[in-house]
Amino acid sequence: MTNKHVIRLENISRNFVVGDETVHALRNVSFSIGEGEFVTIMGTSGSGKSTLLNTLGCLDTPTGGEYYLDGVSVRLMGKNARATLRNRKIGFVFQSYNLLPKTTAIENVELPLMYNPSYSASARRRKAVESLVSVGLGDRLNHKSNQMSGGQMQRVAIARALVNDPAVILADEATGNLDSRTSHEILVLFQRLHSQGRTIIFVTHNPEISQYSSRNIQLKDGRVISNTINNHIQSAAEALAKLPVDND
Amino acid sequence: MNLTNLFRIALKALSNNKMRGFLTMLGIIIGVASVITMLALGQGSKKGIQDQISEMGANMIMIQPGADTRGGVRQSASSMETLKMADYESIRNESRFISAISPSVNSAGQLIYGANNTPSTIYGVSAGYLDIRRYSIDDGMMFTEQDIATAAKVCIVGKTVVDDLFPDGENPVGKVVRFNKIPFRIIGVLKSKGYNSMGMDQDNIVLAPYTTIQKRILAITYLQGMTASAIREEYSQAAIEEITDILRRNHKLKDAEEDDFNIRSMEELSSTISSVMDMLTLLLGAIAGISLLVGGIGIMNIMYVSVTERTREIGLRMSIGAKGRDILAQFLIEAILISITGGLLGVLIGGGLSFLIRLLLNFSAVIQPWSVALSFAVCTLTGIFFGWYPAKKAAKLDPIEAIRYE
Ligand SMILES: Nc1ncnc2c1ncn2[C@@H]1O[C@H](COP(=O)(O)OP(=O)(O)O)[C@@H](O)[C@H]1O
Ligand SMILES: [Mg+2]
Numbered sequence: 001m002t003n004k005h006v007i008r009l010e011n012i013s014r015n016f017v018v019g020d021e022t023v024h025a026l027r028n029v030s031f032s033i034g035e036g037e038f039v040t041i042m043g044t045s046g047s048g049k050s051t052l053l054n055t056l057g058c059l060d061t062p063t064g065g066e067y068y069l070d071g072v073s074v075r076l077m078g079k080n081a082r083a084t085l086r087n088r089k090i091g092f093v094f095q096s097y098n099l100l101p102k103t104t105a106i107e108n109v110e111l112p113l114m115y116n117p118s119y120s121a122s123a124r125r126r127k128a129v130e131s132l133v134s135v136g137l138g139d140r141l142n143h144k145s146n147q148m149s150g151g152q153m154q155r156v157a158i159a160r161a162l163v164n165d166p167a168v169i170l171a172d173e174a175t176g177n178l179d180s181r182t183s184h185e186i187l188v189l190f191q192r193l194h195s196q197g198r199t200i201i202f203v204t205h206n207p208e209i210s211q212y213s214s215r216n217i218q219l220k221d222g223r224v225i226s227n228t229i230n231n232h233i234q235s236a237a238e239a240l241a242k243l244p245v246d247n248d
Numbered sequence: 249m250n251l252t253n254l255f256r257i258a259l260k261a262l263s264n265n266k267m268r269g270f271l272t273m274l275g276i277i278i279g280v281a282s283v284i285t286m287l288a289l290g291q292g293s294k295k296g297i298q299d300q301i302s303e304m305g306a307n308m309i310m311i312q313p314g315a316d317t318r319g320g321v322r323q324s325a326s327s328m329e330t331l332k333m334a335d336y337e338s339i340r341n342e343s344r345f346i347s348a349i350s351p352s353v354n355s356a357g358q359l360i361y362g363a364n365n366t367p368s369t370i371y372g373v374s375a376g377y378l379d380i381r382r383y384s385i386d387d388g389m390m391f392t393e394q395d396i397a398t399a400a401k402v403c404i405v406g407k408t409v410v411d412d413l414f415p416d417g418e419n420p421v422g423k424v425v426r427f428n429k430i431p432f433r434i435i436g437v438l439k440s441k442g443y444n445s446m447g448m449d450q451d452n453i454v455l456a457p458y459t460t461i462q463k464r465i466l467a468i469t470y471l472q473g474m475t476a477s478a479i480r481e482e483y484s485q486a487a488i489e490e491i492t493d494i495l496r497r498n499h500k501l502k503d504a505e506e507d508d509f510n511i512r513s514m515e516e517l518s519s520t521i522s523s524v525m526d527m528l529t530l531l532l533g534a535i536a537g538i539s540l541l542v543g544g545i546g547i548m549n550i551m552y553v554s555v556t557e558r559t560r561e562i563g564l565r566m567s568i569g570a571k572g573r574d575i576l577a578q579f580l581i582e583a584i585l586i587s588i589t590g591g592l593l594g595v596l597i598g599g600g601l602s603f604l605i606r607l608l609l610n611f612s613a614v615i616q617p618w619s620v621a622l623s624f625a626v627c628t629l630t631g632i633f634f635g636w637y638p639a640k641k642a643a644k645l646d647p648i649e650a651i652r653y654e
Contacts, residue, residue: 054648057567059567059647059648060648079571079572080571080572080573083566083569083570083571083572084569084571086567086568086569087568087569088569092567092568094564094651098560098563098564098651100561100564101264102264103260103264107260111564111565111568112568112569114253114256114257115253115565115568115569115570115571115574116569117250117253160568
């Protein structure tokens with residue numbers, strides 16, 4: 001682990017006022033994540049995982065506390081500045097892929113760069129192809145999203161998250177919609193990205209996944225109840241090899 | 249975010265939904281096509297009427313005895329005898345703004361040749377009348393100054409008169425016809441002009457020297473009127489003023505006294521008709537404009553549906569870095585592209601329709617460049633106006649909620 005902190009949370013709280021009740025979705029959450037870590041964030045439903053991820057992804061502003069992303073304080077940033085920050089520093093992977101329909105893999109992956117004026121059309125395309133090749137879809141560049149399997153769509157989504165060389169990749173239940181085999185394939189991919197030095201935060205309610213990450217943070221009722229380094233990272237590739245082969 | 253990328257994104261979104269885009273466009277297509285066609289028809293009929301006026305003599309000026317009767321004031325008989333031969337001569341010799349002038353006296357009666365007869369009006373004029381009314385001699389010749397000086401019993405007839413009196417196709421030139429028992433020798437036949445825009449048969453006409461009508465038929469020395477031709481249409485008003493001065497001087501009218509004659513010009517009539525036709529065109533255009541408005545509302549409707557349907561897409565775009573204004577611009581550009589493409593097709597269809605109407609119905613339809621420009625401007629504005637609210641709604645979406653929208 002390097003000493004550079006990609007993410008630093010200091011006493012983050014997030015309250016939602018619903019009617020005359022206040023929901024404390026996050027309470028005094030503090031932790032730091034260094035460059036190159038693969039962190040899983042776990043907790044039961046309603047424990048505050050999504051709220052935390054929205055905060056980390058600069059989509060939501062905390063009620064209190066400080067958040068530094070890549071050394072930059074996010075708390076006082078305006079909407080547009082946060083949009084630009086997301087565009088340059090964050091790669092999102094969602095549970096339901098969120099690819100544009102009737103759109104090719106390349107075009108989907110190019111999308112974040114479309115909102116970055118410093119990329120020319122050719123640079124954009126080159127980056128997108130590179131990214132797709134790196135997730136193993138070099139032969140599916142011009143397939144449309146509706147012609148692909150769930151696993152392939154999630155790979156396209158991961159390629160899209162990589163294309164802007166983000167400081168951190170944020171995944172929200174990224175394997176939630178996939179069968180066990182495909183889930184493991186995606187986890188193999190995440191582990192490979194980790195080994196290449198990418199910083200990954202993976203939100204899941206599936207405890208199994210924490211064995212493949214380098215650290216696990218557990219939430220309960222909006223609080224961090226454990227934050228443990230995993231010294232025995234399992235190989236997702238090995239687990240995949242042990243899975244019973246489908247009959248296709 | 250640069251504009252090229254926004255265009256790319258909007259084009260892509262449209263091409264993903266071609267059928268819907270086309271259906272949305274349909275309202276605009278119909279709207280623009282009808283605006284263009286209606287304006288073309290309005291302007292076409294205006295031009296048609298003006299053409300016919302100029303065929304009748306657009307620079308014609310009519311001088312009548314008596315004060316202006318357009319107010320409906322009844323006049324005594326003597327007030328109708330104010331125009332004299334001296335007036336005619338003064339105007340002919342002095343006026344700089346007219347190219348020709350002819351006295352005008354007429355009498356209605358029965359024209360008889362052998363067993364055939366026809367009701368007709370005989371017009372006593374001078375030779376200049378042909379130029380003024382744009383008539384020309386088809387066969388024979390016009391009467392001469394000599395004929396006028398001697399009040400010769402000669403006449404020129406139009407084609408309708410010829411057809412009525414000589415149904416067997418005899419050559420009328422040289423034949424003697426009777427008008428109110430007085431024999432007139434036909435010395436010329438006018439070239440046919442057909443019906444004018446008011447439905448008057450311009451070929452049902454008999455012309456004779458004005459002196460002949462004055463002396464031999466009406467037994468008067470005054471003139472019932474005069475017809476003149478301004479040197480150019482735009483000099484009509486100057487000619488009217490000049491003639492007014494000459495006549496007031498001749499009639500020794502004091503400043504306080506009203507004119508005892510009145511002068512009208514074709515140019516005046518033509519500009520009245522023009523303004524009526526412009527009103528009509530405007531009305532037609534406005535009615536067609538309503539369909540453009542309906543088309544615009546169609547765009548708004550579809551854009552709203554589209555924004556709701558694409559909530560997740562909007563959420564995704566925002567989470568990967570699209571700003572509110574990028575989303576706004578994308579949907580606005582989509583709306584504008586729909587309306588401009590619709591406008592373009594509408595112009596083509598409207599143009600084609602106007603062309604077909606001209607070709608098949610023989611009705612003049614004139615496409616004005618400004619009507620094309622106007623429809624285009626209206627289309628773009630329609631796109632911006634009706635695309636604005638849905639686009640604004642899209643831009644205001646909360647990315648967190650939008651991305652999870654089911
Ligand atoms: N927009 C919101 N308005 C009100 N309450 C919310 C909102 N978002 C989340 N919450 C509440 O905050 C708590 C944490 O939710 P969430 O972060 O979605 O948990 P998880 O993703 O772990 O299931 C829950 O009690 C939830 O009801
Ligand atoms: Mg959740």
